[in-house]
Amino acid sequence: GESVGLHLPTLSVQEGDNSIINCAYSNSASDYFIWYKQESGKGPQFIIDIRSNMDKRQGQRVTVLLNKTVKHLSLQIAATQPGDSAVYFCAENRISGTYKYIFGTGTRLKVLA
Amino acid sequence: DGGITQSPKYLFRKEGQNVTLSCEQNLNHDAMYWYRQDPGQGLRLIYYSQIVNDFQKGDIAEGYSVSREKKESFPLTVTSAQKNPTAFYLCASPGPGNTIYFGEGSWLTVV
Numbered sequence: 001g002e003s004v005g006l007h008l009p010t011l012s013v014q015e016g017d018n019s020i021i022n023c024a025y026s027n028s029a030s031d032y033f034i035w036y037k038q039e040s041g042k043g044p045q046f047i048i049d050i051r052s053n054m055d056k057r058q059g060q061r062v063t064v065l066l067n068k069t070v071k072h073l074s075l076q077i078a079a080t081q082p083g084d085s086a087v088y089f090c091a092e093n094r095i096s097g098t099y100k101y102i103f104g105t106g107t108r109l110k111v112l113a
Numbered sequence: 114d115g116g117i118t119q120s121p122k123y124l125f126r127k128e129g130q131n132v133t134l135s136c137e138q139n140l141n142h143d144a145m146y147w148y149r150q151d152p153g154q155g156l157r158l159i160y161y162s163q164i165v166n167d168f169q170k171g172d173i174a175e176g177y178s179v180s181r182e183k184k185e186s187f188p189l190t191v192t193s194a195q196k197n198p199t200a201f202y203l204c205a206s207p208g209p210g211n212t213i214y215f216g217e218g219s220w221l222t223v224v
Contacts, residue, residue: 008152034213036215042218043119043203043217044215046214049212091213094211099158099169101156101213103156104155105153105155106155
């Protein structure tokens with residue numbers, strides 16, 4: 001059932017190294033951003049979110065950076081582990097809420113042992 | 114365990130056949146959405162429902178239908194009018210703070 005994730009850009013990192021996954025968002029009015037992890041054949045899992053009044057937010061082993069000037073979002077994963085191998089994608093919306101979530105196409109992260 | 118449950122995980126459709134994908138949530142959320150996921154593309158919105166007994170077409174509603182008779186349930190029917198139904202289908206629901214949560218997905222294949 002693995003067809004989702006084909007033809008995506010791939011980032012290969014050595015186990016233990018840090019990973020940086022990037023996302024360019026499209027709507028200047030978006031003020032709420034989410035990163036998801038999607039493993040093969042599964043639904044997306046929430047990783048971390050950030051609002052536009054912040055430029056950095058940290059979680060457990062993950063950090064999200066937001067650059068509103070260039071409409072760019074990044075996800076940093078520290079000490080990447082084999083279990084981090086998945087497709088990662090970003091989503092944008094508004095804090096006030098709208099039905100319209102915009103999703104990135106995703107990046108496949110491969111962790112090399 | 115609170116969450117969004119989709120079934121079946123795998124479904125095969127014959128030409129000319131309608132099939133229904135189930136989505137149930139016990140999160141007490143008002144809104145529920147259906148997305149389609151194809152290789153190399155972002156999620157595309159099929160239908161959404163902001164509240165029980167109401168639903169709206171998304172960006173790619175043609176060939177699909179939904180109902181929202183209960184708050185917990187938002188089934189998606191893929192009709193024979195959908196000419197390219199093979200895809201991974203995701204049911205989702207936004208919660209407090211506007212974070213959107215997803216089910217585990219259903220694979221639909223035309224045979």
